[in-house]
Amino acid sequence: GFADAAAEGRSTYLVQHGDETAGVIAVRDAGEGTAQVELDYVTPRFRDFAPGEFVFRRSGLFRDRGYARVLTAPGMVAPYYDRLGFTRDGDRYRLDLA
Numbered sequence: 001g002f003a004d005a006a007a008e009g010r011s012t013y014l015v016q017h018g019d020e021t022a023g024v025i026a027v028r029d030a031g032e033g034t035a036q037v038e039l040d041y042v043t044p045r046f047r048d049f050a051p052g053e054f055v056f057r058r059s060g061l062f063r064d065r066g067y068a069r070v071l072t073a074p075g076m077v078a079p080y081y082d083r084l085g086f087t088r089d090g091d092r093y094r095l096d097l098a
Contacts, residue, residue: 022046033068
């Protein structure tokens with residue numbers, strides 16, 4: 001349930017564009033100021049709009065919650081993170097929040 005997710009330090013964000021759902025991002029607090037992406041899904045209709053650009057870069061969402069960096073899950077399929085300013089870090093991508 002929701003209480004369990006919150007207790008485990010997980011947060012889920014629904015990305016809206018007007019009245020439509022553009023995607024969903026779920027992260028887990030991995031400690032030491034790191035947000036670990038567990039799910040990053042964008043609906044096909046909004047793939048070209050890059051909701052991740054807003055969520056990860058412009059919104060300040062993670063920085064405002066005290067995170068210093070965002071790490072993707074290992075081996076993310078069809079990653080677009082390099083276009084968002086993430087850098088390759090082994091088998092995942094990393095974004096340091098300024």
